[in-house]
Ligand code: 0X9
């Protein structure tokens with residue numbers, strides 16, 4: 001009888017794994033901790049699986065009931081940011097307001113994002129093209145939009161500098177793809193009326209990649225809302241459980257393997273077995289190497305409200321730091337002007353933490369393009385679970401920051417500054 005029960009339990013466990021049952025967050029809380037000394041970060045890392053954010057002395061952690069108990073026992077008392085993670089996720093899943101053609105009132109599925117991109121391209125063939133950059137590890141296409149005047153007349157215009165904007169390397173950062181869809185929509189609709197927009201589309205090639213990590217994004221919808229990495233199978237752990245995922249933003253070759261990345265396949269910052277071991281980063285990097293005049297780039301993330309630039313792998317200032325600072329502060333002012341939100345600006349390593357193998361370091365280090373990382377809303381009240389009401393305001397406020405980057409790209413070769 002016991003053997004039968006054990007067998008049944010095993011079957012149920014196997015079934016729940018293979019059927020992609022939703023992971024629940026009942027009893028989970030998000031806490032904000034304040035470090036008294038830097039060494040405490042290591043202790044927290046050893047007690048907590050899911051660290052949401054680290055900035056200076058502040059650490060946001062998402063805790064199971066057991067982890068809450070362990071932290072309390074170790075003497076930590078945090079400010080509670082989210083009292084019931086499970087309830088908030090459920091509420092946001094049922095919160096689906098009617099759409100009436102507005103793409104920004106709720107979070108879209110991957111298929112919906114791709115359909116919206118397809119529609120933009122089909123309806124505006126003189127300004128937009130859609131193409132596939134490559135495929136993910138589960139063989140989903142990674143699509144890009146190319147916005148430029150008369151895209152069909154040349155595969156790439158040799159005299160139009162290129163700007164690449166991408167989002168969603170990290171699966172749970174749901175606010176990031178809408179900002180690029182919104183940008184595409186507004187550029188198209190204002191081409192006839194806004195002189196600046198017309199100039200940018202006439203003279204630049206603007207490439208948008210709203211979902212770099214489609215497998216991870218789907219997985220956050222079907223199974224685990226707070227998943228971060230891609231869906232690479234990494235083998236089994238000591239208990240025989242399968243381990244999945246490489247942090248795509250630790251898998252780029254420039255500075256790969258250094259501080260702020262992990263060699264442990266179970267870690268949320270696992271760098272993978274080699275630079276570009278993942279199809280998502282591999283295809284994206286090959287494609288970016290093929291662009292003849294790549295000048296500027298933004299890798300969009302959330303959360304914390306930051307505008308970041310190289311380096312991530314070292315605390316040394318990058319070449320042309322003064323240029324990064326000027327453009328960074330101009331984008332910061334543009335964001336503030338819309339809804340009065342503050343986004344702090346600075347180099348990655350000194351503003352947040354060391355992080356090696358990131359995209360921004362590669363784009364600047366290898367391609368020499370002005371490359372930024374944005375961290376969008378909010379500053380911690382909801383973190384990755386940003387309510388749908390904030391999708392549109394977030395899109396609205398980053399829009400002029402992107403325009404600011406375009407303006408700078410056209411002004412002159414920034415290397416001459
Ligand atoms: O840690 C990251 O990858 C980013 N923060 S997030 O909370 N969205 O995960 C910051 C990335 C900074 N950029 C580079 N290190 N290149």
Ligand code: ZN
Nearest residue numbers: 170173301302
């Ligand atoms: Zn991220």
